[in-house]
Amino acid sequence: MNSYSIGIDLGGTKILTVLADKKTGEVLSFVKVKTKKDKGSDKLIKKIIKSVKEVIIAADKKLSEIENIGMGAAGQTDRQNGIIINAPNIGLQNVPIKEILEKEFSKPVYLGNDVEVATIGEILFGSGKGETDFVCIFAGTGVGSCIVQNGKIRYGATGSAGEIGHIIIEPNGRLCGCGAKGCLEAYASRLAIERKIRAELNRGVNSDIINYMKEDKPIKTAMLKKALENNDKTVIDVLDETCFYLSLGIASIINFYNPSKIILGGGLINGIDYFYEKTVKLAKENSLAVPSREIVFERAQLGDFSGAVGAAMLADYREIFLDDKNC
Ligand SMILES: [Zn+2]
Numbered sequence: 229m230n231s232y233s234i235g236i237d238l239g240g241t242k243i244l245t246v247l248a249d250k251k252t253g254e255v256l257s258f259v260k261v262k263t264k265k266d267k268g269s270d271k272l273i274k275k276i277i278k279s280v281k282e283v284i285i286a287a288d289k290k291l292s293e294i295e296n297i298g299m300g301a302a303g304q305t306d307r308q309n310g311i312i313i314n315a316p317n318i319g320l321q322n323v324p325i326k327e328i329l330e331k332e333f334s335k336p337v338y339l340g341n342d343v344e345v346a347t348i349g350e351i352l353f354g355s356g357k358g359e360t361d362f363v364c365i366f367a368g369t370g371v372g373s374c375i376v377q378n379g380k381i382r383y384g385a386t387g388s389a390g391e392i393g394h395i396i397i398e399p400n401g402r403l404c405g406c407g408a409k410g411c412l413e414a415y416a417s418r419l420a421i422e423r424k425i426r427a428e429l430n431r432g433v434n435s436d437i438i439n440y441m442k443e444d445k446p447i448k449t450a451m452l453k454k455a456l457e458n459n460d461k462t463v464i465d466v467l468d469e470t471c472f473y474l475s476l477g478i479a480s481i482i483n484f485y486n487p488s489k490i491i492l493g494g495g496l497i498n499g500i501d502y503f504y505e506k507t508v509k510l511a512k513e514n515s516l517a518v519p520s521r522e523i524v525f526e527r528a529q530l531g532d533f534s535g536a537v538g539a540a541m542l543a544d545y546r547e548i549f550l551d552d553k554n555c
Contacts, residue, residue: 351545
């Protein structure tokens with residue numbers, strides 16, 4: 229008999245909820261809704277609960293057929309107690325999401341962070357299948373990574389291993405959300421690209437992107453792609469700079485960890501071929517000769533669904549690796 233679980237990817241700009249087959253990872257239904265920081269945590273929690281109910285109906289299943297619920301949240305999480313400690317992009321602080329969802333659905337709820345669950349999705353059903361030593365790097369609203377060693381996620385001494393977004397790549401550079409200056413995330417995320425483009429426009433530079441932008445709305449990956457297709461010089465220059473900085477972070481990982489594979493994912497990578505190809509080329513150029521010759525780059529096979537599918541598998545994954553104290 230098939231068994232099903234629900235996975236929720238709580239990202240910086242959207243909530244993607246899926247109902248997945250636990251054995252095959254197949255997505256039977258999904259719901260995608262936008263998140264807005266200013267609307268408060270109560271509204272956001274209501275949206276999450278509604279999404280869970282909707283995917284069950286859309287897949288023509290009953291709650292009784294669901295084994296458990298998993299969630300990956302962008303930000304700092306308390307995995308053991310299921311609390312979102314701080315998710316600055318969506319304005320959540322100290323939200324006991326496990327307790328809230330368990331009360332609502334009477335199902336076990338598991339919480340991880342967004343990069344962790346996306347990596348689990350890739351380990352079980354995507355580009356990481358059959359691999360033992362690799363690193364997943366996701367570039368989207370922010371920049372994050374996850375280290376896989378001997379087929380297991382490395383959580384580190386306090387559970388924060390893989391914070392590639394906070395590698396300092398520019399001394400005294402741009403201020404990062406973490407409080408430090410010159411972090412990779414301040415240069416290689418969609419938010420960083422957006423800030424740079426807006427600054428260029430304010431300087432009076434001409435750009436095609438102005439035709440796709442909506443005043444106070446985020447600059448989406450699709451808009452960047454469109455401007456790129458129209459050979460917009462401003463957008464090309466900003467993307468080139470972003471790829472260069474991201475490649476420096478990736479090259480450092482190649483030199484330090486010597487993984488056999490790097491899986492790249494996240495909105496910018498999934499959405500823009502040029503961004504992926506340029507980043508890979510520069511990362512190879514900027515890393516040591518031997519590891520860069522051998523390394524294999526691959527895009528996250530599950531694309532935008534890595535996180536939600538991985539979240540649905542969080543309980544099973546933890547069961548396999550229950551010995552890990554930080555898991
Ligand atoms: Zn930082």
